[in-house]
Amino acid sequence: MSEVASNTIARENLYGLAAEFATTPGIYHAAEEAHSAGYKWFDCLVPFPVHGLDRAMGVKMTILPILVFFGGMLGLTLACCLQIFTNSLEFDIWALIPVVGYQYDVSGKPLLGAAAFVPVAFEMTVLFSALTAVFGTLFLNKLPMFYHPTLKHPALARATDDRFYLVIEARDPKFRLDEVEAFLNSLNPETVIALEK
Amino acid sequence: MNVAEVKSDNIRLGGFAAKLGPILAVIGIVILALSATLGESAGWNTFWKSYLVGWMVTLGLALGALFFVLLQHMTRSGWSVSVRRLAEGVAKNLTWLWMLFVPILVLVLKGDGEILYQWGDTNLMQTDHMLHAKAGYLSPTFWSIRAIVYLVVWTVIGTLYFKWSTAQDRDGDIKWTHKMQKWAPLCMILFAFTQSYASIDWMMTLQPKWFSTMFAVYFWASCMCGFFSLLILLARFLQNTGHIQKSITTEHYHDLGKWLFGIGVVFWAYIAFSQYMLIWYANLPVETNWYMTRQLGGWGPVSLLLLFGHFLLPFLLLITRWTKRWRSPLPIIAAWLLLMFCVDIYWLVMPVVPEVAIDTATSYNELATNITNAEIGYGFSILNFTCLIGMAALLLGGTLINLRKCNLVATADPRLREALQFENA
Numbered sequence: 360m361s362e363v364a365s366n367t368i369a370r371e372n373l374y375g376l377a378a379e380f381a382t383t384p385g386i387y388h389a390a391e392e393a394h395s396a397g398y399k400w401f402d403c404l405v406p407f408p409v410h411g412l413d414r415a416m417g418v419k420m421t422i423l424p425i426l427v428f429f430g431g432m433l434g435l436t437l438a439c440c441l442q443i444f445t446n447s448l449e450f451d452i453w454a455l456i457p458v459v460g461y462q463y464d465v466s467g468k469p470l471l472g473a474a475a476f477v478p479v480a481f482e483m484t485v486l487f488s489a490l491t492a493v494f495g496t497l498f499l500n501k502l503p504m505f506y507h508p509t510l511k512h513p514a515l516a517r518a519t520d521d522r523f524y525l526v527i528e529a530r531d532p533k534f535r536l537d538e539v540e541a542f543l544n545s546l547n548p549e550t551v552i553a554l555e556k
Numbered sequence: 557m558n559v560a561e562v563k564s565d566n567i568r569l570g571g572f573a574a575k576l577g578p579i580l581a582v583i584g585i586v587i588l589a590l591s592a593t594l595g596e597s598a599g600w601n602t603f604w605k606s607y608l609v610g611w612m613v614t615l616g617l618a619l620g621a622l623f624f625v626l627l628q629h630m631t632r633s634g635w636s637v638s639v640r641r642l643a644e645g646v647a648k649n650l651t652w653l654w655m656l657f658v659p660i661l662v663l664v665l666k667g668d669g670e671i672l673y674q675w676g677d678t679n680l681m682q683t684d685h686m687l688h689a690k691a692g693y694l695s696p697t698f699w700s701i702r703a704i705v706y707l708v709v710w711t712v713i714g715t716l717y718f719k720w721s722t723a724q725d726r727d728g729d730i731k732w733t734h735k736m737q738k739w740a741p742l743c744m745i746l747f748a749f750t751q752s753y754a755s756i757d758w759m760m761t762l763q764p765k766w767f768s769t770m771f772a773v774y775f776w777a778s779c780m781c782g783f784f785s786l787l788i789l790l791a792r793f794l795q796n797t798g799h800i801q802k803s804i805t806t807e808h809y810h811d812l813g814k815w816l817f818g819i820g821v822v823f824w825a826y827i828a829f830s831q832y833m834l835i836w837y838a839n840l841p842v843e844t845n846w847y848m849t850r851q852l853g854g855w856g857p858v859s860l861l862l863l864f865g866h867f868l869l870p871f872l873l874l875i876t877r878w879t880k881r882w883r884s885p886l887p888i889i890a891a892w893l894l895l896m897f898c899v900d901i902y903w904l905v906m907p908v909v910p911e912v913a914i915d916t917a918t919s920y921n922e923l924a925t926n927i928t929n930a931e932i933g934y935g936f937s938i939l940n941f942t943c944l945i946g947m948a949a950l951l952l953g954g955t956l957i958n959l960r961k962c963n964l965v966a967t968a969d970p971r972l973r974e975a976l977q978f979e980n981a
Contacts, residue, residue, distance in 0.1 A: 410979065424877070466839065474836045477829060 374508035374556045375400075375528035376539050377515060378548035383409050386523035389546045390415040393525060396542060400531035404509060404518035426495045427488050434487025438480040446470050508556050515552070526554065557802050557976045559967075566799045567963040573797040574960055580953030587946035591939055602937045604663065604672040605905055610943035611656055612759060612901045613782070614951045616775070618653055619751055620783025621646035622710065623776075625717050626747060629740035634974030635811055638804045641966050642790050644721050645959040646783070649951055650714030654707040656947060661703060664696045674911060675764045684911065686765055686842075694761060702757060706750040713743045718958070721966055728968040751776060762908050766846045770831040775904075777827050781820030781866075782897035785890040788812050790955070792887045794964060803965045803976065806881050810980050813880030820893060821874060825867035845914050845927070849907040853928045858903050866896040898944060906940075 380386045386403055393401050394417040403412060447470040448460045462470055497503070509515050509526060518524050525546070527539050543551045595603035621643045628636045628643075663669060669676025675694040681687050692698070717736060724732035752772035760771045768774075788809065795801050835843045850859050870893055879885040913930040917923035966972065 420877075428875070466837075468837075474833050477833065
């Protein structure tokens, strides 16, 4: 029977169970076990990057590079449209409003001088790629996040110092309190902690 | 994979690959000798320009290797130890590569330099005002002295770094690593100067009035493109013939792919465009005629081939992670980029117009006609291929012969363990 998830935490208020490890091999093998046991909603809290931990957890490759690529393409397209429009275009919006670009003759260069457009197109591509990378990272990591249940338990503060934690969340479809606790205990943790939402 | 296991990873060149070296070298010498006999019928200007293309390509590959080796020691890199010996094997060719330059040196010193370089024409150098001002720098004697200095510097550095690195294989002493690291910065400075001036002396002065301050960097970027392609292909070839299959991992190919993408494709395009845009914007006749030569008389498609084949296509192919990590795409892209490197050098050397044809034109249309008519070196000659193939075969053969004498991996390098365990994040 459940010993750690004491009656003080109601089942609907239970965020998950955390197992505490003192070493990197401990957390690494625990992550491998949790992955092969079929848990989906689990995470590792570590004070420093542990090499290969994401692979042990079975974390999939991020889609951020694809977002960045299309962000860059958007910047490229916008830069080209902006320059073509401001330099030369003449057209009517809905056949009503006539629009004319600034058709300046700069040292005899053609209005649509492709070479002159490249620096702006390049910079806009870089800018949009960079912005997509920054905001994409924040979005994919659900940041900014002002509260997280793992911050609530005082023991887990050691995740920023000298302890490693494997947290299996209660929303995991395979989460059965007794089974998870037995599973975590089988990994030889220092201790198992119940976390409140 | 740990350091002790490397010794049982087929680190000695054997079988087909070991026999291929001498065969390639003999083929290279035969093809070069045949090319020389064809020189008379094809025209000596065509021969010497083709010879210069072959020379700049082979030299560029060896110099790229030398830069890579020096850079790894300067930065004390761990990941590259698995592939560094192969680069050292390519750079070791600089020991004998100077011999291929001797014919050009003799040509210039003998006073027949004008067959290849317009500044070899003493009459032109004295009558033209601008060329007269450059005559001191472009005198055959000073030019030859500089060339000898470059060749000596490269020969010494290329030979020594191979020697020191293989000496460490035998005695396992860490002092060799310290020695290579100590000398790397100085060698790098020497390398930067010699390679820059060599590209200016040997290629930029083909059009003696033209100048571009970016030319040396452009040539360096081209060399890096060629070298990283060659290194990827060489590593893949050795692994396919049963060597060092565990010492070079996917992670190393991934990093070499990044280098190829970053320097060989993107940086090359960045420099190529910067050079083009500044000349296009300033619109000075003395500068623009170089690009005009490369847009007229059949060279336009070659320029576009470089834009699409050397930049846009490889950019899209190499930007994703999987093309650099999967076994098949990377060597195919590398082979394509090696071909593009040859086209690039061909494009730099071949289109040359006599300065007279440019000076006498009084209008744009007349200039265009003059350039089109004067297009020496337009029209394919069999020599364009034979000189290049002959020298490339010599370089590859020489590389395989160099690698027969040593381990294919620097087995005693103190950072080998780091290289074997290296992983891309």
